Amino acid sequence: MSASLDKNTALRGYEIMKTIREFETRIAAEYAAGTVPGMTHLYIGQEAVAAGICVHLSNADSTASTHRGHGHCIAKGCEIGPMALELFRKEGGICKGKGGSMHIADVSKGMLGANAIVGGSAPLACGAALTAKTLGTQNVSVAFMGDGAANQGTVFESMNLAVVLKLPVIFVVENNGYGEHTGVDYHVGSKDICSRSAAFGMPAKKIDGTDFFAVSAAMAEAAALARAGGGPTTLECCAKRWHGHYEGDPQAYRAKSELEELRRDADPLIIFRSKVSAAGDVSVAELDSLDAKITQQISDAVDVALRAPQPAPAELLTDVYASY
Amino acid sequence: MPVKSFREAINEALRQEMERDSNVILIGEDIAGGHGGIEGGIGSTGSMFGALKGLYDQFGASRVIDTPISESAIVGAAAGAALTGLRPVAELMFMDFFGVCFDQIYNQAAKFRYMFGGNCSVPMVVRGAVGAGYGSAAQHAQALWPIFSHVPGLKVVLPSNPYDAKGLLIQAIRDDDPVMFLEHKVLYNEKGEVPDEPYSIPFGEANVTRSGEDVTVVAFGRMVGFANDVADKLRQEISVEVIDPRTTSPLDMEMIIESVEHTGRLLVVDEANPLCGMCSEVISNVAIESIGALKVAPEKLSAPHTPVPAAPNLEELYIPSRDRIESSIRKLMVS
Structure with a gap:
């Protein structure tokens, strides 16, 4: 285990990763069964990124997320029950069933929303960082984005603004191999993404995004720099997604063997387990019992959500304005 | 009653709201002006039409925030700041430039409250100059209020005189929803009676x-x-x-x-x-x-x-x- 990380933080990281894995696996099954309305984009394979980043954040810190946002929401502390209700567009959902998979948010937890516009997170996270800087709170914000978003102008504008105003923001680029159905080798013109960030004048690192400890160590450094007034950092975290761009994506653009290799060699949960058991810090029994607790929790939450009523028709017209 | 120009009314509204509430900040291109230029030049622009003159000198760089020419970053950052506790007043200079950042306005700021089930508010203002009459042609002179009015979640304000400009801008800053505040550029020099004290005019009252x-x-x-x-x-x-x-x-x-x-x-x-x-x-x-x-x-x-x-x-x-x-x-x- 990393010397800088205590056992409780590591276990928290594992709990986040396992919760994401269980949640997404169940949602995939439900989607296939036809119970989930709309589009859904799953995060399996990238769990170590959300966990490694968010173990260094409190509710006072902000994150802005992506269309593939369930993992970030779980890692930032959104409650599973209301999240499940939201996925099924039910009453009591975290957004009253009006946001759905791509807009899950809990501002009270510093989760400024999954975001269905690619590149949407970067300027919002700059805004949260601007609040922290203006009010002198030492809070930080994180903009999660994919490799596809890394080509958006909003991201370039935001990175430059963050450097110019020295904003306490961390740009977390999750390079998951594909921007929708197009490989990163095609759609990113430079040799990598983080070198572009470096060109804007900020520290930037490329990290193995399947290794919780590697992500966590990089984030610890980036967050400390930001909290101390040192400005932004970019972390390019490489972790391929296991599922399609959306559920139901036939994935004709990648070899079937790729998924087998990912499951065998790049499973963030297996990598975590092997690292901690080699270090002897956490017992297998401890992790197994955490697994069982999480599996039950997800199962219960989804069962409740499946049975829950739809939002009341009157909800159509509420929450457009604070006043009008 | 004192007579002031439309431009002075805008300036007074911003100044008085910034004095009243330290969470009110201004953000935009050249709203101070002069950063990176000669010594003593900072604050010399005070926004392209001069409506923000003196605010940098009074409130400093932490509240009158000059930015690069990056409208998406400006308006998106204003939305993120509004979600997290500030009351930003973003400036787009010429409102026509909304074209490069409309996503931040209509997909982001305008929709958060509904998408998030009412669990947030987005108290921000986007100011900008609108309207024809100066020979500035197709990309600097448009009347954009119908486009903005089409978007649920936005409020759209179009003052016709200095008195209304001050009262409506104060209301816009105090409002908990995103407000598009449209200043007709031909009106900036128009004069009218404007009380010295702060006052607000409610929205939706003709x-x-x-x-x-x-x-x-x-x-x-x-x-x-x-x-x-x-x-x-x-x-x-x-x-x-x-x-x-x-x-x-x-x-x-x-x-x-x-x-x-x-x-x-x-x-x-x-x-x-x-x-x-x-x-x-x-x-x-x-x-x-x-x-x-x-x-x-x-x-x-x-x-x-x-x-x-x-x-x-x-x-x-x-x-x-x-x-x-x-x-x-x-x-x-x-x-």
Whole structure:
């Protein structure tokens, strides 16, 4: 285990990763069964990124997320029950069933929303960082984005603004191999993404995004720099997604063997387990019992959500304005 | 009462709100100006039309935040800041530049509250100059309020005089929803009575600028002054009531319908393009709610369905004129 990380933080990281894995696996099954309305984009394979980043954040810190946002929401502390209700567009959902998979948010937890516009997170996270800087709170914000978003102008504008105003923001680029159905080798013109960030004048690192400890160590450094007034950092975290761009994506653009290799060699949960058991810090029994607790929790939450009523028709017209 | 320009009214509203609430910040390009230039130059611009002069000197760089020319970053950061506790007033300089950052306005700021089930508010203002009349042509002179008014979640404000500019801007800053605040660039030098003390004007409450019996003229923005001039000119022969809605979203249809039920004749004047615009909106609402009150078919006077031309003679043809307002009123009386 990393010397800088205590056992409780590591276990928290594992709990986040396992919760994401269980949640997404169940949602995939439900989607296939036809119970989930709309589009859904799953995060399996990238769990170590959300966990490694968010173990260094409190509710006072902000994150802005992506269309593939369930993992970030779980890692930032959104409650599973209301999240499940939201996925099924039910009453009591975290957004009253009006946001759905791509807009899950809990501002009270510093989760400024999954975001269905690619590149949407970067300027919002700059805004949260601007609040922290203006009010002198030492809070930080994180903009999660994919490799596809890394080509958006909003991201370039935001990175430059963050450097110019020295904003306490961390740009977390999750390079998951594909921007929708197009490989990163095609759609990113430079040799990598983080070198572009470096060109804007900020520290930037490329990290193995399947290794919780590697992500966590990089984030610890980036967050400390930001909290101390040192400005932004970019972390390019490489972790391929296991599922399609959306559920139901036939994935004709990648070899079937790729998924087998990912499951065998790049499973963030297996990598975590092997690292901690080699270090002897956490017992297998401890992790197994955490697994069982999480599996039950997800199962219960989804069962409740499946049975829950739809939002009341009157909800159509509420929450457009604070006043009008 | 002290007389001030529209520009001074804007400045005073911002200054007084910033003095009252330390969470109010300004963000935009050259709202201070001079960073990276000669010593002592910072703050020398005070926004392209000079409406923010002196605010940098009073509040400093932490609250009057100059940015690169990056409208998406400016407005997106304002939205993120609004979600997390500030009350940002972003400036787009010329509102036409919304084209490069509309995502931040209509997909982000305007939708958060609904998408998040009411569990947030987005108290931000986006200010910018609108309107034709300066020969600045198609990309710097548009009348954009109908586009913004189409978006649920946005409030859209279009002051026609200095008094309203101050009161409506103070209301916009105190409001908990995202507000598009549109300043007609031809009005910046217009003068009027403006009280020194802070005051706010509620949104969705139209203003009767001239009372009359024969014709109701609903006018937007700069057209309010034109309509007032025509009403004054015709006073001896036709009694014209002029209504300034002041905000296009919310739109005070109640007052308009009440007036039309009294006069039985309606003219709507707007500098914006005609399709799906405010003229159509007002006339359709009157037709639905009160068609029986109309003695004659309503008249609509707007810009043509073209971009804003650069040549002065064409631009003059583009903008509804006092003469055309008068002709339309006379047509209503003859019919």
